[in-house]
Each structure stands twice: as C-alpha cells, then as structure tokens.
Amino acid sequence: MTETKADSKPSSHASQSGKASAAPGAPAGGSDLSLAEAIAKIPAGTEDRTGYERDSFRLWVDADKDGCDTRKEVLIAEAVKAPEQGARCALTGGEWLSYYDEVTVNAATKLDIDHVVPLAEAWDSGASKWDADRREKYANDLDADRSLVAVTAKTNRSKADRDPAEWLPPAASAQCTYGADWVGTKLRWKLTADNKERAALEKLAKGCSNTVVKYEVAP
Numbered sequence: 001m002t003e004t005k006a007d008s009k010p011s012s013h014a015s016q017s018g019k020a021s022a023a024p025g026a027p028a029g030g031s032d033l034s035l036a037e038a039i040a041k042i043p044a045g046t047e048d049r050t051g052y053e054r055d056s057f058r059l060w061v062d063a064d065k066d067g068c069d070t071r072k073e074v075l076i077a078e079a080v081k082a083p084e085q086g087a088r089c090a091l092t093g094g095e096w097l098s099y100y101d102e103v104t105v106n107a108a109t110k111l112d113i114d115h116v117v118p119l120a121e122a123w124d125s126g127a128s129k130w131d132a133d134r135r136e137k138y139a140n141d142l143d144a145d146r147s148l149v150a151v152t153a154k155t156n157r158s159k160a161d162r163d164p165a166e167w168l169p170p171a172a173s174a175q176c177t178y179g180a181d182w183v184g185t186k187l188r189w190k191l192t193a194d195n196k197e198r199a200a201l202e203k204l205a206k207g208c209s210n211t212v213v214k215y216e217v218a219p
Contacts, residue, residue, distance in 0.1 A: 032214055034211070035213055039201045039205055042183065044194075045192025046194060047125055047194050057135045058135070059140070061136065061140050070113070072089045075113075076091070080095045081095035091108045094106070098150065100155040110153060112150075112157070114149050116147055117189075125193065127189075164200045165199070168204070177211070179201060180211050183201065188216060188217060
C-alpha cells in the first residue's frame with residue numbers, strides 16, 4: 001500500500017494520489033507532515049477511563065442557531081447528492097458514500113456520525129481534564145472537516161470506542177485516510193497516544209508513504 005487513490009469521502013481536503021497533498025484531519029493551515037512525522041508529534045500518555053460517561057460530552061448542538069444540529073450539518077456537508085431540507089432541518093432524499101466501507105447510502109437515517117477519535121478514547125487521552133464547554137466543542141467539531149464523518153451504522157458500531165490497534169476500516173482504500181484523520185484529530189486536540197496505539201499507527205504509516213496530514217490546533 002504505497003500509493004492510494006483519492007479518498008472517496010466528499011471533502012475538499014482529500015487527496016492521496018501519487019503527488020502528496022493535504023490529507024484530511026483538520027481545516028486548512030498548519031504544517032504538512034507525513035503520516036509518520038505526524039504520529040511522532042502525538043504526546044505519549046497512559047490511558048485512563050476512570051469516571052467516563054458518554055453524557056460528559058454534549059452531543060449534536062446547533063451552535064450557529066440555523067436550525068440544523070451538528071449531526072445534520074455533517075450530513076449536509078458530506079452528501080454526494082444533496083438532501084432536501086424541510087422544517088426543523090428535516091432531511092429527505094440525498095445520497096452519501098460511507099468511506100469506511102465504500103457503501104452508498106440513500107437515507108440519512110441509515111448513517112451514523114462517527115467521532116473519528118471516539119469520545120471514550122478522547123476521555124482516556126486527555127479530555128477527562130477538560131471542562132464541559134471544551135468537551136462539547138470536541139463532540140461537535142465542525143471546524144475540522146474530518147473529526148466527524150458520516151458512515152454506515154454497521155461500521156460505526158463495529159468500531160465502537162476502539163483505537164487503530166483494535167480496529168481499522170474494512171475498506172483497504174480507506175485505511176491511510178483513516179490514519180490521517182485519527183492522527184490529525186489527536187494533534188488538533190492535543191490528545192495523547194499509548195504505546196499500543198502508537199505502534200499500530202506506525203505500522204499503518206509504513207504503507208501510507210504518500211499520506212500527508214494537515215491540522216490546526218483547536219482554540
């Protein structure tokens with residue numbers, strides 16, 4: 001896996017063909033890093049899930065008060081074919097491509113919005129020390145195109161809260177992109193990685209030589 005085709009997930013950042021370009025992971029800006037270089041920048045840490053509750057992260061807020069919550073904002077942004085928006089941002093029709101498994105989906109209700117770095121993993125690696133406001137911002141991060149992704153419910157639930165040492169997308173074509181998304185999110189939010197996670201990411205990076213990570217640290 002030395003060269004990868006352009007990622008199928010709709011995104012202006014995605015490109016992993018022969019000439020290295022900005023892989024997803026965060027908004028434009030910051031330094032371009034190879035996946036291996038970006039992994040090396042993640043702080044080391046020991047995971048601790050003590051006190052974790054999913055409710056510690058407030059989900060799907062309507063931060064800009066436009067009637068569409070975070071879930072629907074992601075669905076609208078990632079649609080291959082735009083859905084119709086009704087009252088209270090009800091979505092009908094539309095088409096999406098779940099990049100984890102390369103499955104085309106024609107109903108928003110069949111999609112989950114995945115936190116690329118799961119909430120429990122974020123808690124383990126630094127978010128337990130955040131206040132409620134910062135955890136809400138993490139859970140609803142629309143300022144980085146790839147912190148949240150619309151994928152089939154099947155793959156999201158298969159992944160659950162596992163890290164790359166335990167789970168990678170079933171589509172081989174998605175794995176370098178996923179590695180970049182994961183690492184970019186960890187760097188964006190200054191989250192740590194334990195030894196097992198880092199080893200799995202380094203192994204993945206050996207087959208992703210043309211994958212570049214671009215990220216900005218969250219304010």
